[in-house]
């Protein structure tokens with residue numbers, strides 16, 4: 287596995303640069319108090335991440351506990367319906383039901399090597415909290431998860447899952463009481479004990495070196511998918527498509543394909559209710575450059591630079607910023623970004639569930655809609671979709687939306 291890791295790394299040698307920049311984006315916009323902790327994390331990454339010992343341990347946990355490699359499934363009915371050749375990379379089959387576990391296991395292993403005594407994490411909808419709690423339990427570390435008080439209310443089943451996995455869930459009552467406030471609170475905790483505590487961040491966002499670290503840990507998705515396409519389809523895809531919240535499943539899928547000039551890359555953001563400020567979470571397609579949580583990237587802000595509230599039917603995409611590498615890949619033209627609305631995503635979710643026997647997460651459904659739209663414009667295209675997670679967690683919202691309509695029709 288290390289040869290493919292190295293090949294991937296040929297590109298990573300260019301970005302980020304020594305200052306954590308992807309072109310103009312990225313960097314590290316943090317209070318002085320955070321700098322020593324981030325420096326220590328960077329040193330730890332330099333020492334361990336690419337070492338044979340760390341990579342062997344990571345590969346072992348991914349194989350025997352997470353269940354990797356995840357399958358690549360041909361989608362015969364979607365292929366027929368769309369007039370394309372559709373392949374699904376099945377991150378929904380990974381332990382705890384989404385790609386987030388890859389990052390959580392990798393960071394927890396790193397935390398142990400750095401001598402940390404406890405793991406802290408933030409969570410919005412609860413998926414990264416569950417993955418972090420599971421990884422910490424597996425590797426014998428105590429875990430504290432910060433979660434906005436509003437999210438604690440509306441994601442009660444995931445709070446229970448984290449508690450059963452042995453984690454302490456701390457509701458955050460300050461700020462916006464959702465994901466942004468939870469990240470701020472986790473950073474505060476980390477600053478107070480940077481040696482004993484490891485902060486496991488859940489997406490490819492935040493100050494350098496997090497976007498780089500998360501990308502490296504999630505690139506297992508694209509490395510596997512690339513090899514599986516060659517083996518099962520006999521060719522690379524014409525396009526690889528993923529949904530984009532903070533951007534971790536997308537960068538993990540895209541990165542190993544960046545040097546394959548013939549492979550198009552397409553990210554799909556949450557278009558929510560429409561293009562108005564506050565009605566979506568489409569920071570790449572509708573945002574402008576600014577600083578959010580330690581990183582210079584495209585964000586949703588008003589004319590005064592005030593960060594805006596976002597809306598999406600999908601909690602996992604509901605964030606006003608995006609990982610800085612995506613901002614760079616958009617400006618460089620290597621990756622195209624579009625959005626799918628709430629209704630479009632829910633429609634694609636129903637189609638995938640009914641015709642392929644796979645209930646995807648609502649986040650994932652944005653990518654599936656993007657793929658259907660792409661097929662419409664490119665008949666016969668060979669399309670790879672990252673099925674980032676399963677939809678069981680979304681049953682409460684599906685009950686209130688598409689199932690209600692089904693029952694009344």
Ligand SMILES: *Cc1c(COP(=O)(O)O)cnc(C)c1O
Nearest residue numbers: 531532533534535602649674675
């Ligand atoms: C959290 C989540 C996402 C969005 O996060 P990214 O960092 O953009 O990948 C997408 N899909 C699922 C299933 C998730 O749980």
